[in-house]
Amino acid sequence: LAKTTQPISMDSYEGQEVNITCSHNNIATNDYITWYQQFPSQGPRFIIQGYKTKVTNEVASLFIPADRKSSTLSLPRVSLSDTAVYYCLVGDGGSGGSYIPTFGRGTSLIVHP
Amino acid sequence: GAVVSQHPSWVICKSGTSVKIECRSLDFQATTMFWYRQFPKQSLMLMATSNEGSKATYEQGVEKDKFLINHASLTLSTLTVTSAHPEDSSFYICSASPGSNGEKLFFGSGTQLSVL
Numbered sequence: 463l464a465k466t467t468q469p470i471s472m473d474s475y476e477g478q479e480v481n482i483t484c485s486h487n488n489i490a491t492n493d494y495i496t497w498y499q500q501f502p503s504q505g506p507r508f509i510i511q512g513y514k515t516k517v518t519n520e521v522a523s524l525f526i527p528a529d530r531k532s533s534t535l536s537l538p539r540v541s542l543s544d545t546a547v548y549y550c551l552v553g554d555g556g557s558g559g560s561y562i563p564t565f566g567r568g569t570s571l572i573v574h575p
Numbered sequence: 576g577a578v579v580s581q582h583p584s585w586v587i588c589k590s591g592t593s594v595k596i597e598c599r600s601l602d603f604q605a606t607t608m609f610w611y612r613q614f615p616k617q618s619l620m621l622m623a624t625s626n627e628g629s630k631a632t633y634e635q636g637v638e639k640d641k642f643l644i645n646h647a648s649l650t651l652s653t654l655t656v657t658s659a660h661p662e663d664s665s666f667y668i669c670s671a672s673p674g675s676n677g678e679k680l681f682f683g684s685g686t687q688l689s690v691l
Contacts, residue, residue, distance in 0.1 A: 496679060505581070505668045505682030506619070549618070551680075563609060563670070563680055565619040 466550050466566040475574050480537045482569050484550035487531045493553035495526060495533045500547045500568070509548075510535065537571075545573045577603050577673050581683025588659055589691055596654045596686045598669030604649035605671035609680070610642075613666045625652040659690040 467485040474480045486495070494513050498506035510517055512524040512533070523536040537544055549568040553561055578601040588594050598608055606627045611619040623644055624632040631644035641663075643655040652671075656663055670682040 494679075498680075498682075503666065503685065503687065505579075505670070505685045506680075508679055508681065511679055561607075561672075562621070562624065564621055565611075567618050 466552055468548075468550060468566060468569045470567060471570040471572070473572050473574065474540055476541055477539050480540050480544070480571060480573075482535045482537075482548055482550075482571070483532055484535070485532045486550070486552045489530050489552050495524070495530075496551045496553070497522070497524065497533075497535045498549045498551065500549065506549060540571075540573045542573050542575065544571065546571060577601075577671075577681045579669065579671050579681045579683045581669050581686060583686060584684060585687040585689070587689045587691065590660055591658055594656045594659055594688060596656075596667055596669070596688075598652045598654070598671070598683050600650045600671045600673075600681075603671075603673035605652075605673065606649060608646060608652040608669055608671040610644060610652075610654050611668045611670070613668060613685075619668060622654075627652075656688065659688070661690045664688055664690045 494511055496511040497509045499509050500506040510519055510522045510524045512526050514526050517524045525534040547568040547570050549565050551563055580599045580601050582597050586594055608625040610622045612622055613619045621634050622637045625644045625646040627646045627649050633639045641657055646652040666685050666687050668682055668685045670680045672680050
C-alpha cells in the first residue's frame, strides 16, 4: 500500500506560484499519481494526473522525478479561490489489481490577499 | 469531465431512523464506487468499496450491518445508514471512475448527515 506524505499546511499570497510536494516512497511500477482539490463541504475535484516527468493542464502542472518517489503540484499565480485542501493519491493497484483510493492528510493551502 | 451525482446534499434525522444516500454516475458506467466519510477538518476515510452485482467490501472497523451498501446497477450505488445515532453524524462522499483501474476518480458533492 503506497503511503503518501504531504505538508499539513501552506500559506501563500495572491499572484504567487505555489508548489506542494508529496512523498510516495513505495510507489509501484504501474501506479499513477493523482491530485485532488477539496473545498469545505464539497467532494474532492480532480486536478491533474501523471505517471512520470511533467504534465501540464489549464490549472496546474505536475512534476515527477525519474525515481517517482515524490511529486510536486505547481499552481501558478494563485488566487483567493485556490484556498482549499489538496490531496495526492497514488494508485494502489497493479496489473489486474483493484484500486483502493486511500487519502492521506492532505495539504491545507491558505491564500492571503 | 465525468459527473457523479449524490443525493441528498444534507439530511437531518432522528436517532434510530435509517437514512439512504444515493450516488449516481450520470454519463459513464461504474462497476466500482467508493464510499467515504469525513469529519470536520479531517481527511476522507474510506468506508467501503461498492461492487456492481456483488457484495461490498468494507474497510476494517466499518460495520457492514450498520452501513448497508447496494450497487444494483452500473450507474447507481446507495448507502443506507441504519438505526442512525448522533455519532453517525458526518459528511459522506461517494466516488466513481470511468476507468478500468480507477486511477482518476470523480466525486459526488457529498451528504451532510445530522442525527438528532
